[in-house]
Amino acid sequence: MERHEIEAFLTLAEELHFRRTSERLGLAQGRVSQTIKKLERHIGVPLFERTSRRVALTAVGAQLRDDLLPAHQQTQRAIARAVSAGRGITGVLHIGYSGSIVAAAVLAVAERFRHCHPDCEVQIQEVQLSDPFGPIRSGEVQLQVTEYPVDEPDLAVGGVLVSEERALMVPRRHPFAQRASVSLEDLADVTLLTIAGDLVPQYWLDYHFPRNTPNGQPIRHGYAATYWPEILNLVAVGKGVSPVAVGVERYNSRPDLTWVPFHDAPPIEYGLIWPTSGESARVRAFAELCRTSPSRLG
Known part of the structure; x- marks a missing residue:
């Protein structure tokens, strides 16, 4: 089995939907279907049961998924670690947030970040509004999600992530x-x-x-x-x-x-800030995940 076949099979096994699988892989739906059919011909039995209303794994397909998934996940983690190490995304990233309205979303992005960069630990803490920039100026946090406006010469502003009435x-x-x-x-x-x-x-x-x-x-x-x-x-x-x-x-x-x-x-707007002198690979990577989150942070 080639790598693209494994990825197509495991993604379809998770989604059980050809359109969502094609969107995740960035491939045409017909290409995904052709890849699965080719794989089934190679193995000699159907891996999925297809009807006009549903896609389901066969018994052989379920067994193949269970056999392939641990090794595939280990490979993905190894690749992620290599990429993170090469980009300097290791160590500990301390993140601050200023209120419950963004806390859950920051935690969700942190989980995605840990998955993408397993060698970088993320620690999160609340920042009190009575001292909104103290922790980030002292180095206690390296990145913060806070209420705008922020107009401080020593702090970079990363743009609005959440806008609330x-x-x-x-x-x-x-x-x-x-x-x-x-x-x-x-x-x-x-x-x-x-x-x-x-x-x-x-x-x-x-x-x-x-x-x-x-x-x-x-x-x-x-x-x-x-x-x-x-x-x-x-x-x-x-x-x-x-x-x-x-x-x-x-x-x-x-x-x-x-x-x-x-x-x-x-509106009340929330966005990222970080020290102008402290932008690191860790900070850039987390900020990018925030910006590309499907729901932003709201």
């Missing part, structure tokens, strides 16, 4: 909780909870927690929190409200909180 998180009994949407002008009538810390850039705070509405009305600022759970609890007890990404509700849904979408606010 903006909502206002309010207590369940707040007057806004019954609305279908709110406006940025409505912020003049509430107290805005913010993020604490001299380490948070003012331009970032102004973007996420403005002090004036678009028409110039002042917005009251209340308690400045260090950690995200503080904001959840303070909003719940009526100490203020907070702008958030709509998707945050998926991870922080509570009976005492309501998320009301804005109808006129810009």
